[in-house]
Amino acid sequence: MSSASKGSIGLKVHGLKAEVGGHEVLHGIDLEVGPGEVHVVMGPNGSGKSTLAHSLVGRPGTNVTAGEIRVDDVELTGMASFERARAGLVAVLQQPVEVPGVLLESVLVSALSGTDRELTLEGVRRCMGEEAAAIGLEPAILRRPLNVDLSGGEMKRNEMVQIAALRPKYCVLDEIDSGLDVDALGMVASRLERATGEWGLGVLAITHFERLLVELKADAVHVMVDGRIVRSGGPELAQELEHTGYRPYG
Ligand SMILES: Nc1ncnc2c1ncn2[C@@H]1O[C@H](COP(=O)(O)OP(=O)(O)OP(=O)(O)O)[C@@H](O)[C@H]1O
Ligand SMILES: [Mg+2]
Secondary structure: OOOOOOOOEEEEEEEEEEEEEEEEEEEEEEEEEOOOOOOEEEOOOOOOHHHHHHHHHOOOOOOEEEEEEEEEEEEEEOOHHHHHHHEEEEEEEOOOOEEEEEEEHHHHHHHHEEEEEOOHHHHHHHHHHHHEEEEEHHHHHOEEEOOOOOOHHHHHHHHHHHHEEEHHHHHHOOOOOOOOOOHHHHHHHHHHHHHHHHHOOOEEEEHHHHHHHHHOOEEEEEEEEEEEEEEEEHHHHHHHHHHHHHHHHH
């Protein structure tokens, strides 16, 4: 489908440039993720993948200097992270922030209040319980302060519960597979795949490994090198990269 016929619906990134620590890391990124689509970004260490995730969700310290980030025609550049979440874009970051003293259930109740998915505390707890079961997460883990004293894999699964409860239009996942054991990886990937149909979740998944894509079916794979998308293709591109590495792009 041409972008014109899709109208304004989608997560649309155009000409995105961003700097970190006064140094330009992203040199003009174009990406479009439609509802229910799964796009994957792969690339060598230090190529700017996390900087892309940080730019999309407005993480302080990452400066967007040019370009557009739109969700269904709402421009997100300049908005705070919670406003972007309200507009429909949330992220699972490579290094989540620990928030001592705050419980996930209260974060979810306030994040959903005033939206068309407003839930009571009871409703949030029920939803969290169901979602934890779907990905094999011990429900007691959800009673701990946000991201405090969680193992790497527990933290990623905790974030998956947040996504499933919040039901954003689009999510950015920065290495959600890192730290997950093989069973957890399969459950998280298949929960994401189900979400693409259930509420049309559009996924932008950053990963180093093709195994994430066994259960989660990619529509497109993009290769990022030195802050640019240098190649895009179908899921077979992820398989190819497993064999070739990034030398052909150096
Ligand atoms: N606070 C900072 N100050 C200066 N440079 C930074 C800062 N944070 C990141 N960078 C640099 O920006 C570049 C891109 O980093 P980024 O974390 O986006 O890479 P990545 O593709 O996610 O890598 P990985 O695969 O290792 O996660 C790197 O060269 C990194 O050293
Ligand atoms: Mg990274």
